[in-house]
Amino acid sequence: MHPSEVLFQGKRQPLMLPACDHYAGSEKLMRKSMTLQQELGPHFDITFDCEDGAAAGQELVHAEMVASLVDSIHNRFNRIGVRLHDVHSPFFEQDIATIVGAAGGRVAARLAYVVLPKANSLQDVTLALTVLNRHASAAGRINLPVHVLIETHGALHDAYAIAALPQVECLSFGIMDFVSAHYGAIPASAMRTPGQFSHPLVVRAKLEMVAACHAHGKVASHNVTTDIKDSAVVANDAQRAAAEFGFTRMWSIHPDQVKPIVKAFTPRLSEVNEATNVLLDAMAAKWGPIAQNGRLHDRASYRYYWTVLQRAKLAGLTLPDAAAALVNQPEPTQ
DSSP states (O other): OOHHHHHHTTSOOOOOOOSEEEEEOSHHHHHHHHHHHHHHOTTSEEEEESTTTSOTTOHHHHHHHHHHHHTSTTOOSSOEEEEOOOTTSTTHHHHHHHHHTGGGGHHHHHEEEEEEOSOOSHHHHHHHHHHHHHHHHHTTOOSOOEEEEEOSHHHHHTHHHHHHSTTEEEEEEOHHHHHHTTTTSSOGGGGSTTGGGTOHHHHHHHHHHHHHHHHTTOEEEEOOOOOOSOHHHHHHHHHHHHHHHOOOEEEESSHHHHHHHHHHHSOOHHHHHHHHHHHHHHHHTTTOOEEETTEEEOHHHHHHHHHHHHHHHHTTOOOOHHHHHHHTSOOOOO
């Protein structure tokens, strides 16, 4: 039997996405990010930004440009998403109609996801999904994946219910808007390290959002690192986000941040080797309990080590032959 059949027994496996979500707002930066993705491979996603990327009065022109880039030959891996204006903006439905409905539905077919910002509640998200799905269905795309920014008090309150929505695959923490929403009660220092990992209100918000994601098998994406000159800072933030808070993905706002983020979320070779050895012994024992190096393992730990190999594959890590043989087995047909 395929490992996923044994380990998850028909239950939905936790969703996995590339560890880095790189935001680009201008056409120049969008094209630069697409070039980098072609160089590095589909090991990070790109999000084209309509919300903050469009100049005032140029929202329609910007959306048309985004649609043309998504539909271009430079979108080699179809791992580009779009951040829309918020659901209460006069440009929200215009973004959807212009991008999702473009090129006879070709753009909708190639979109990896859309990002919904500034949601204030579960009701906002369901309203946005209603509008999105009306246009997407007309363009031939059903259940277009949606990412939701958690950056308001209301969205944080409803994070568990938002993560439960089948179409939502990722919640992303928007630290700058979240801190600003406290109107000075949280200091500006909490928008960056070390404050973002120690201020109680920010820590609570991150942990609640991450817990909601993992409860429903969704992806938790960490906020941006605003220091774009020091790669060590972004690497440290990514490592802490993963190891201390359980995030499995993180924003990038500069091309130099992409590689440190991907590396921080990629399992180390020692972890891959341990996972391979445990899973091979487990298969030999027909997935019953085993003892290895003085430690007991059963299906709970097997599920953990299976995800280690999946994350390594997703990050483009060159796997040992035995590990590659495990993760490259064809998934069972449903």
